[in-house]
Amino acid sequence: xxxxxxxxxxxxxxxxxxxxxxxxxxxxxxxxxxxxxxxxxxxxxxxxxxxxxxxxxxxxxxxxxxxxxxxxxxxxxxxxxxxxxxxxxxxxxxxxxxxxxxxxxxxxxxxxxxxxxxxxxxxxxxxxxxxxxxxxxxxxxxxxxxxxxxxxxxxxxxxxxxxxxxxxxxxxxxxxxxxxxxxxxxxxxxxxxxxxxxxxxxxxxxxxxxxxxxxxxxxxxxxxxxxxxxxxxxxxxxxxxxxxxxxxxxxxxxxxxxxxxxxxxxxxxxxxxxxxxxxxxxxxxxxxxxxxxxxxxxxxxxxxxxxxxxxxxxxxxxxxxxxxxxxxxxxxxxxxxxxxxxxxxxxxxxxxxxxxxxxxxxxxxxxxxxxxxxxxxxxxxxxxxxxxxxxxxxxxxxxxxxxxxxxxxxxxxxxxxxxxxxxxxxxxxxxxxxxxxxxxxxxxxx
Amino acid sequence: xxxxxxxxxxxxxxxxxxxxxxxxxxxxxxxxxxxxxxxxxxxxxxxxxxxxxxxxxxxxxxxxxxxxxxxxxxxxxxxxxxxxxxxxxxxxxxxxxxxxxxxxxxxxxxxxxxxxxxxxxxxxxxxxxxxxxxxxxxxxxxxxxxxxxxxxxxxxxxxxxxxxxxxxxxxxxxxxxxxxxxxxxxxxxxxxxxxxxxxxxxxxxxxxxxxxxxxxxxxxxxxxxxxxxxxxxxxxxxxxxxxxxxxxxxxxxxxxxxxxxxxxxxxxxxxxxxxxxxxxxxxxxxxxxxxxxxxxxxxxxxxxxxxxxxxxxxxxxxxxxxxxxxxxxxxxxxxxxxxxxxxxxxxxxxxxxxxxxxxxxxxxxxxxxxxxxxxxxxxxxxxxxxxxxxxxxxxxxxxxxxxxxxxxxxxxxxxxxxxxxxxxxxxxxxxxxxxxxxxxxxxxxx
Numbered sequence: 033x034x035x036x037x038x039x040x041x042x043x044x045x046x047x048x049x050x051x052x053x054x055x056x057x058x059x060x061x062x063x064x065x066x067x068x069x070x071x072x073x074x075x076x077x078x079x080x081x082x083x084x085x086x087x088x089x090x091x092x093x094x095x096x097x098x099x100x101x102x103x104x105x106x107x108x109x110x111x112x113x114x115x116x117x118x119x120x121x122x123x124x125x126x127x128x129x130x131x132x133x134x135x136x137x138x139x140x141x142x143x144x145x146x147x148x149x150x151x152x153x154x155x156x157x158x159x160x161x162x163x164x165x166x167x168x169x170x171x172x173x174x175x176x177x178x179x180x181x182x183x184x185x186x187x188x189x190x191x192x193x194x195x196x197x198x199x200x201x202x203x204x205x206x207x208x209x210x211x212x213x214x215x216x217x218x219x220x221x222x223x224x225x226x227x228x229x230x231x232x233x234x235x236x237x238x239x240x241x242x243x244x245x246x247x248x249x250x251x252x253x254x255x256x257x258x259x260x261x262x263x264x265x266x267x268x269x270x271x272x273x274x275x276x277x278x279x280x281x282x283x284x285x286x287x288x289x290x291x292x293x294x295x296x297x298x299x300x301x302x303x304x305x306x307x308x309x310x311x312x313x314x315x316x317x318x319x320x321x322x323x324x325x326x327x328x329x330x331x332x333x334x335x336x337x338x339x340x341x342x343x344x345x346x347x348x349x350x351x352x353x354x355x356x357x358x359x360x361x362x363x364x365x366x367x368x369x370x371x372x373x374x375x376x377x378x379x380x381x382x383x384x385x386x387x388x389x390x391x392x393x394x395x396x397x398x399x400x401x402x403x404x405x406x407x408x409x410x411x412x413x414x415x416x417x418x419x420x421x422x423x424x425x426x427x428x429x430x431x432x433x434x435x436x437x438x439x440x441x442x443x444x445x446x447x448x449x450x451x452x453x454x455x456x457x458x459x460x461x462x463x464x465x466x467x468x469x470x471x472x473x474x475x476x477x478x
Numbered sequence: 479x480x481x482x483x484x485x486x487x488x489x490x491x492x493x494x495x496x497x498x499x500x501x502x503x504x505x506x507x508x509x510x511x512x513x514x515x516x517x518x519x520x521x522x523x524x525x526x527x528x529x530x531x532x533x534x535x536x537x538x539x540x541x542x543x544x545x546x547x548x549x550x551x552x553x554x555x556x557x558x559x560x561x562x563x564x565x566x567x568x569x570x571x572x573x574x575x576x577x578x579x580x581x582x583x584x585x586x587x588x589x590x591x592x593x594x595x596x597x598x599x600x601x602x603x604x605x606x607x608x609x610x611x612x613x614x615x616x617x618x619x620x621x622x623x624x625x626x627x628x629x630x631x632x633x634x635x636x637x638x639x640x641x642x643x644x645x646x647x648x649x650x651x652x653x654x655x656x657x658x659x660x661x662x663x664x665x666x667x668x669x670x671x672x673x674x675x676x677x678x679x680x681x682x683x684x685x686x687x688x689x690x691x692x693x694x695x696x697x698x699x700x701x702x703x704x705x706x707x708x709x710x711x712x713x714x715x716x717x718x719x720x721x722x723x724x725x726x727x728x729x730x731x732x733x734x735x736x737x738x739x740x741x742x743x744x745x746x747x748x749x750x751x752x753x754x755x756x757x758x759x760x761x762x763x764x765x766x767x768x769x770x771x772x773x774x775x776x777x778x779x780x781x782x783x784x785x786x787x788x789x790x791x792x793x794x795x796x797x798x799x800x801x802x803x804x805x806x807x808x809x810x811x812x813x814x815x816x817x818x819x820x821x822x823x824x825x826x827x828x829x830x831x832x833x834x835x836x837x838x839x840x841x842x843x844x845x846x847x848x849x850x851x852x853x854x855x856x857x858x859x860x861x862x863x864x865x866x867x868x869x870x871x872x873x874x875x876x877x878x879x880x881x882x883x884x885x886x887x888x889x890x891x892x893x894x895x896x897x898x899x900x901x902x903x904x905x906x907x908x909x910x911x912x913x914x915x916x917x918x919x920x921x922x923x924x
Contacts, residue, residue, distance in 0.1 A: 115865075116872035120811075120821040154862040319812035320876070322819070349876035350863045359805070366765035366809075371568040373768070416600040417796045419561075419908060420915035426562035430766070430795035435881040462865060469866035 041068040042444060044087035045408070046078055047098040049424040051377075052400040053384045058377075059424050065098065067406040070444035074402045091439060095414035097424045099380065100398050101161025101183075101407035101440060102353040103387025105312045106253070106291045106341025109151035110144035110167040113468050115345040123259055123321045131346060138472055139196055141172035146464050148173040151351055152180045153456055156447045158352045158434035159409040162388065162397055164253060164289075164312075164341070166226040168197045171207075171214055178218050180456065181447050183407060185391045186215065187226025187253045190241070192234055201227075201237040205244050212248060220443065222251075222392065224289070229255040230266055230274035238281035251287040251392050253312070254278075257300070258292035259323045275300050284309045289390055291341065292317075293331075294324030301334060310337045310390035313382070315359045317343035328364045329373040339390035340382045354434040357383050361429050376429040406444040412436045487514040488890060490533035491854070492524055493544040495870040497823075498846040499830045504823075505870050511544065513852040516890035520848045537885060541860035543870045545826065546844050547607025547629075547853035547886060548799040549833025551758045552699070552737045552787025555597035556590035556613040559914050561791035569705055569767040577792060584918055585642055587618035592910050594619040597797055598626045599902055602893045604798045604880035605855040608834065608843055610699060610735075610758075610787070612672040614643045617653075617660055624664050626902065627893050629853060631837045632661065633672025633699045636687070638680055647683040651690050658694060666889065668697075668838070670735070675701040676712055676720035684727035697733040697838050699758070700724075703746070704738040705769045721746050730755045735836055737787065738763075739777075740770030747780060756783045756836035759828070761805045763789035774810045775819040785836035786828045800880040803829050807875050822875040852890040858882045 043066070050063040052075070064081020066073035076084060111131075118130035139147075144167060155163055165173065166187035177184050188211060189197050190204040198204040208225060215221045227233045227241055245252060256275060257263055266274040278284055284307035291312040296304075304311065313326045331338050340360055342351045357379045364374035374382075388398025397407045411428060413419070415436050418427040440448035447454060489512070496509040498521070510527025512519035522530060557577075564576035585593075590613060601609055611619065612633035623630050634657060635643050636650040644650040654671060661667040673679045673687055691698060702721060703709055712720040724730055730753035737758040742750075750757065759772045777784050786806055788797045803825045810820035820828075834844025843853040857874060859865070861882050864873040886894035893900060 113866060114868075115877060116868045119869070119872050119876065120818050122817040126817070150862065150865070157862055316808055319808035320817065322811040322815050322817035324815075325812060345877075349872065350879075352863065352879070355801075355804075358801075359808070362762055362765035362805070363812075365566075365768040366771060369768050369770075371572070371766065371768035372566050375566040414908060416596065416603055416904070416908075417798065419596070419911045420559060420918075422560075422562045422915070423565070426565050426795065430565065431561060431791075433796070433798070433879060433881055435879055458862070462860060462862075465865045469868070472866075 038084060038086045039073070041066045041073055041085045041087050042089065043067040044081060044085055044090045045098055045410070046090060046092050046094060047096060048094050049097040050075060050400065051097060051099045051380065051425060053100050053381055054399045054401050065400060067444050070406055072400060072402055072404050072406050075400065093410045093439070096410045096412050096438060097428055098400070098408060098410045099428065100384040100400050101409045101442065102159050102383050103339065103391065103398055104155060104160045104163040104341055104351065104353055105289070105339035105387045105390055106314055106343055107151065107163050107165055107351065108167045108344030109163065109165045110139065110147035110169065110173070111344035111346045112151040112154070112351070113138070113143060113147040113465065113472070115349045117346060123323055124261070126321060135168065136196065139168050141169040143468060144169040145172045145176050146468055149176050149180065149461060150465055151345065152177065152182055153453060153458065153461055154351050156180070156182065156440050156453060157437065158354060159411065159437040159440055160351070160353050161407040161409065161440060161442045162391070162393065164224070164391055166253060168195060170211060174214055174218065174221065177221060181442050181445055183220040183393070183397060183442055185222045185224050185251070186211070187224045189226050189228065191228040191232045192237055193232070201233065202240060205240060208244070209248065224251040224253050227252065227254045229258065229262065230277060231262055235281070238278065238283065242282045245283070251289060252283060253289040253291060255292055256290040257295040260295050263295045273300060275303055279303055279307065287392065292323065292326065294318055294326050296327055301331065301336065305334055305336050310339060312339045312341050312390060313360060314341045314343040315363045316356060317347040319363070320347050325363065325367045327367070328360065329368040329370065332374070332378065337386055337390060338382055339387040352434045353383050354428070354432050357429050376425040379429045380425055406441055408441050409437060410439040412438045484530060484532045485519070487512045487519055487531045487533050488535065489513040490527060490531055490536045491544055491856070492536060492538050492540060493542065494540050495543040495859070496521060496846065497543060497545045497826065497871060499546050499827055500845045500847050511846060511854070513890050516852055518846055518848055518850050518852050521846065539856045539885070542856045542858050542884060543874055544846070544854060544856045545874065546830040546846050547855045547888065548605050548829050549785065549837065549844055550601060550606045550609040550788055550797065550799055551735070551785035551833045551836055552760055552789055553597065553609050553611055553797060554613045554790030555609065555611045556585065556593035556615065556619070557790035557792045558597040558600070558797070559584070559589060559593035559911065559918070561795050563792060569769055570707070572767060581614065582642065585614050587615040589914060590615040591618045591622050592914055595622050595626065595907060596911055597791065598623065598628055599899060599904065599907055600797050602626070602628065602886050602899060603883065604800060605857065605883040605886055606797070606799050607853040607855065607886060607888045608837070608839065610670070610837055612699060614641060616657060620660055620664065620667065623667060627888050627891055629666040629839070629843060629888055631668045631670050631697070632657070633670045635672050635674065637674040637678045638683055639678070647679065648686060651686060654690070655694065670697040670699050673698065673700045675704065675708065676723060677708055681727070684724065684729065688728045691729070697735060698729060699735040699737060701738055702736040703741040706741050709741045719746060721749055725749055725753065733838065738769065738772065740764055740772050742773055747777065747782065751780055751782050756785060758785045758787050758836060759806060760787045760789040761809045762802060763793040765809070766793050771809065771813045773813070774806065775814040775816065778820070778824065783832055783835060784828055785833040798880045799829050800878050803875050822871040825875045826871055852887055854887050855883060856885040858884045
């Protein structure tokens with residue numbers, strides 16, 4: 033495929049370790065990754081790469097592990113302004129008595145946009161290149177996402193009652209349709225329906241959603257079986273389990289992203305498996321809200337795809353996918369009673385390749401592979417908490433601190449270089465957050 | 479107590495937030511902490527502090543939370559050179575097939591000293607001031623600990639069979655006695671017996687230990703009820719549960735530090751409670767080795783003291799107490815099914831005051847209090863992942879990245895200043911680790 037003469041490319045990454053995260057590739061040492069026009073050209077042993085390509089620019093990542101950019105498959109980015117606002121509470125009290133009232137008071141479009149900018153800066157700083165967002169003002173964050181340069185799936189917040197974004201479910205569907213036009217100019221943005229949860233969406237709304245999905249062909253991301261109470265109340269109300277209700281409405285399938293899924297019977301899993309539905313696991317949020325534990329090892333053993341998300345900053349309280357990978361890998365072992373569950377390489381896959389696949393972006397990002405977007409994260413492993421490096425995947429999952437992320441690029445564009453955000457004025461952003469905090473504090477102490 | 483005229487002191491810390499972690503003090507804003515001759519003089523609202531004391535030096539920590547230095551109550555520091563050497567394996571296979579053989583081959587005194595130096599550098603960088611160590615060559619790490627300036631409890635490795643340190647249990651007790659002389663010149667070092675576990679220490683050895691404890695008056699730290707298998711085999715062999723066996727040998731009491739404790743019946747807990755025994759919780763290690771889950775909420779509800787430890791770098795794989803606090807707080811909620819379990823302030827107490835108390839250092843360190851050693855950690859909360867700060871304890875436990883630790887002091891001496899280790903040549907240390915890795919790699923690939 034490649035010419036005998038050296039090929040002109042934009043960039044060569046000289047990598048101490050390379051973890052391409054393709055389906056069957058292990059970690060490699062001393063590789064050169066060539067990038068041109070935002071795409072990955074290929075990778076070869078470093079000496080060979082130096083012969084094959086003539087790069088305009090070289091990044092010497094000589095003590096770094098290079099991985100696909102991380103995919104945070106579930107977030108409510110605008111909530112970052114409410115980080116730590118209410119902790120140590122169970123899901124329903126947390127939502128009804130604290131988060132929803134605070135959102136109703138503060139979360140206008142400009143607040144949401146500032147929170148999303150804070151979230152993106154944090155995510156880029158910690159190695160994430162793609163995220164899924166589900167929050168109250170999607171049309172107000174489109175420009176910020178494009179400006180910051182991340183890849184994102186925007187899920188529109190669909191719910192039966194009146195929220196800051198919409199009067200009701202139908203209104204939300206209409207606004208979703210309008211958003212398809214708004215995001216068209218931005219190739220790194222995609223759209224999904226974001227129905228809140230089975231207990232906040234009626235059967236009638238589910239029918240409308242199925243029809244809208246057929247018309248627009250968008251994926252669906254939804255909180256499903258987050259707690260035992262949700263499932264029990266769902267069974268009481270409908271006579272069937274919530275996931276069966278979604279199935280009967282015609283919604284499950286490869287385009288359906290079921291978030292949380294801590295309560296799963298054998299038949300629930302059979303339904304997920306047979307329909308090709310993806311699971312999005314949010315271990316830190318599930319622990320913090322005492323929602324339950326997703327049986328990750330059982331799901332993976334059955335071949336069900338599992339992606340990873342932080343959830344919003346209110347129930348985590350950071351957006352650090354390295355932290356999340358470690359928790360996922362540890363909790364899978366503790367919960368299954370099997371120390372071999374979710375080994376480091378599988379946790380990394382969940383946060384890269386499988387995340388991209390769950391969001392319908394599996395042919396574009398999540399792997400380092402010829403023709404894929406150059407969405408790449410480099411991590412400096414020469415640090416007190418990661419040496420000696422016996423195995424790079426172990427260092428990345430079990431020991432790395434996300435501040436070791438040194439370079440992050442999306443579609444070949446550097447968003448982080450030597451640990452510094454490029455093109456984002458971090459100080460101005462922190463000042464904006466301080467101003468927003470002051471507005472909230474003034475209001476909630478009145 | 480203080481004179482009307484301003485008192486001359488070595489240092490004044492100007493703190494945006496102060497969390498003294500005394501038994502009943504909440505977090506405070508804008509305080510001044512005065513330090514003199516290695517001890518805490520007191521703290522007052524900042525303006526008052528500026529009137530009361532005349533410091534030689536001021537640290538302006540105007541966007542920082544100031545807390546007692548963290549106490550890592552269980553570690554095997556020398557094992558840091560084996561970080562990530564063998565992962566994703568259950569405890570017994572991990573120990574018997576990987577860790578113990580590797581230790582037998584590599585862990586001579588000089589290796590242990592280098593691993594301990596690496597561990598201490600990592601711990602200081604992440605805000606820990608006091609640690610408990612249990613490893614194979616305690617006499618070879620005394621000088622390094624003194625040089626690095628940390629506070630430490632050294633637990634001597636006591637076990638029935640031949641290990642690099644000792645021929646048998648009796649030999650270990652003799653060497654423990656000798657160590658009491660060696661550590662006498664170092665006021666920040668204390669000594670404890672470190673019998674490995676009930677399944678590696680015979681009844682005869684337990685009797686010898688009880689006698690030695692009466693003679694030397696040292697605390698005991700021991701792995702107890704780490705796994706269900708351990709307890710079941712113990713019951714089969716002795717007819718009683720291991721903790722009951724320790725009690726009958728006369729060992730439980732306020733000086734006994736029981737590490738792990740994932741398998742606890744009501745009567746086990748009654749025994750722990752009635753004897754004043756401390757529990758040392760290592761949540762990440764317990765998850766990683768699928769050992770089980772310590773019922774932290776139940777223990778705390780019963781008034782049993784619980785401290786926190788990382789365990790060694792092989793079963794974690796970092797020594798980051800911020801990471802450990804978050805895992806402890808999240809897991810307590812997930813395991814108990816109660817999102818109110820182990821709120822942020824209690825997790826911080828476990829990692830400071832309660833850790834110090836468990837190690838018998840409760841009158842010296844673990845709190846910011848008049849007359850206590852100035853063992854203090856400052857954390858810069860003005861970061862993308864911790865703003866806005868609605869509540870500092872929430873930021874510290876749920877969102878902080880340990881690289882935000884900016885200042886660390888032990889007995890008033892700065893070991894970390896503006897994120898840089900003082901008095902430790904970090905580059906030389908990393909070079910030494912690389913050399914040790916190369917020696918191990920050469921040997922184990924032969």
